Amino acid sequence: MKGKPSAETFTTLLGQPERWGSLDNKTLDQLVHGVACMYGASNDDRLVDIITELYAIYREKIPSEQRLFNYEACRERVEQGEISPLGLLPFLLCDYDRQIVSSAALDFAVLQPGEEDPMSGVNLLLEWATSEIAGNPGAIFGGLVVCGDRRVTELLKAHRESLSVAEVEEAIHCHSGMLVAGSIEFYLDWLGELDSERDASLYGAVAAGLANQVLGARDMVVRDIERSFPVGAGEPVEVKKKWPLKDYAKIIAPRLNAITARETGEPIMPHVLKVWGLI
Known part of the structure; x- marks a missing residue:
């Protein structure tokens, strides 16, 4: 980031939390970028409390668009091997913005190396999403659904009951613009x-998530994908199979119709079927 404070000024500012709230937006933005990268380079636990306090001020003062830009700059440094994926954690755990948190979750999942377990990043994310450590656990979960890799969505099944309905409602609004079979089938x-009656609120949220898959799509092609974990190990995304949306809708139509047939109470599934072009 251009025009960043000198190392001496940066160190001084980190040691003066009483000044953080009065910093101009540019300096505050640069300070957060610097401490995120410092944590990514050092994994120094002494920075955790500093990051938590500093990010709370940052979150309140800096618009989400600029926070996202800062996040993307940190991610680029991770991708270039300058810092570890831990540099993404301030944005992942301390932000509340859906786009920032879900993007950070997906990126952390594929960037976090695991020598023996390629799902190590995913498992860490699920641990954080189901504890009180995360500012927006629903967006973390949603980012993992967006991932669309069936190995990931299979892991999510064991954790979905830990989410509140409000968190599920947050998750269902996370999307990448790509229709992915693994996400849809999750x-x-x-x-x-x-x-539909016993679980009415959750049922409605999950049904909306199924409709949102189509409503948020940039193109009408469904892809079955597999991601590389970590991403540097090969092509980031391998497309195993793809279908025009209308053809894929016919494949899942029997299951959608069966759910519709047993629905009682306020009808929700007719709207879902309409979105999917089945009525």
């Missing part, structure tokens, strides 16, 4: 296990 499987 919501379809979940919806098929719910009772």
Whole structure:
């Protein structure tokens, strides 16, 4: 980031939390970038409390668009191997913005190296999403659903009951613009296990998640994908198969119709079927 404070000024500012609230936006933005990268380079636990306090001020003063830009600059440094994926954690755990948190979750999942377990980053994210450590656990979960890799969505099934309805409602609004079979079928499987009256609020949220898959799509092609974990190990995304949306809709139509047939109470599924072009 251009025009950043000198190392001496940076160190001085970190040691003067009483000044953080009065910093101009540019300096505050640069200070957060610097401490995020410092944590990514050092994994120094002494920085955790500093980051938590500093980011709370940053979150209140700096618009989400600029925070996202700062996040993307940190991610670029991770991708270039300058710092570890831990440099993404201030944005992942301390921000509340859906786009920032879900993007950070997806990026951390594929960037966090695991010598023996390629899902190590995913498992850490699930641990954080189901504890009180995260500012927006629903967006972390949603970012992992967006990932769309079936290995990931299979892991999510064991953790979905730990989410509140409000957190599920946050998760269902996370999207990448790409229709991915693994994400679609995650919501379809979940919806098929719910009772429309007993689980009314959750049922409605998951059904909306299924509709949102289409509503948020940039193109009408469904892809079955597999991601590289970590991303540097090969092509970031391998497309295993793809279908025009209308053809894929026909494949899942029997399951959608079965859910519709047993729905009681306020009808929700007709709207979902309409979004999917099935009525």
